[in-house]
Amino acid sequence: MHFNRNGSLLPHLWQGDGSARYFESWAFAAPRGCAALRAWRGELRLAAARGFAAYCEDVMAEPEAKAYLHPSLREWLPYLVIHATLARVRYSQPALAVRTMPAESTGLAHANYAVDWTLAFLAGLTDFALDGTGGPVLALARGPSEVPPPPRLGPLVKLRNLERVAFDCILYYQGYAADSPLAQLLALPAPPSWWPQKAARFLAALESRFGPTDDKALLVLFWFIRRAVSVHGALALSLLPVLAVCWARPKEKAD
DSSP states (O other): OEEOTTSOEEOOTTTTOGGGOOOOSSSOOOOTTOHHHHHHHHHHHHHHHHOHHHHHHHHHHSGGGGGTOOHHHHTTTTTTHHHHHHHHHHHHOTTSOOOOOOGGGTTTGGGSOOOOHHHHHHHTOOBSTTOTTOHHHHHHTSOTTSSSOOOOOOSSOOOOHHHHHHHHHHHHTTOSOTTSHHHHHHTOOOOOTTSOHHHHHHHHHHHHTTOSOOOHHHHHHHHHHHHHHHHHHHHHHHHHHHHHHHHHHHHHHHO
16 A cells, blocks of 8 residues: 555556455465475476466466466566465365464554654654664653553564664664563563663664665674663663763762
């Protein structure tokens, strides 16, 4: 879903089309000797032997492909060839048992989050579904009392490639609340009470905006930012005993 200029959602043409659903490959389980998994493996090996691009072209040229290869899947071939191979197997062998659960309510439940428009502006967010700025991870770092609140978690959490840079950034800058879903899920140590979590989250959003960049200027910039954060954090920690002593001495004199 893309955003219009006024911030409203602009849905894809196939949004709500049940036939646009297809099996994801990042989480599945099967018993030993599973016929469906064996057939899927065989089809994928066939695609690899033929060449993924050539295999996808041949499959899309088949008349029956329209029944199981939705336009939304075709757009991403041959990148999603592993999805196409299972779709072909399930269509050609309908007796094979495959039980599916919607990704939106399981591994990607956290992707349905309320947008913090300040962070969205900083990160340059333009696409809610293909958010390359790590918005869902930044949202998981919110505390339950924050506005907007954090999203809910499903029974498992799938971090897409687009979100892994943000995950690294939010951990490094400690931009998460101690009671956030992210901290509770991973049993993260609570940041110091004086740590500016929201400011740290801004830094994480700024860095994750550029993803796994190889731009040397940006790499140097973020290196300096991280060093500055580390130095200031270490300096603040080293000053805590001094501040504690200074706070205690007037108290002792008063006693």
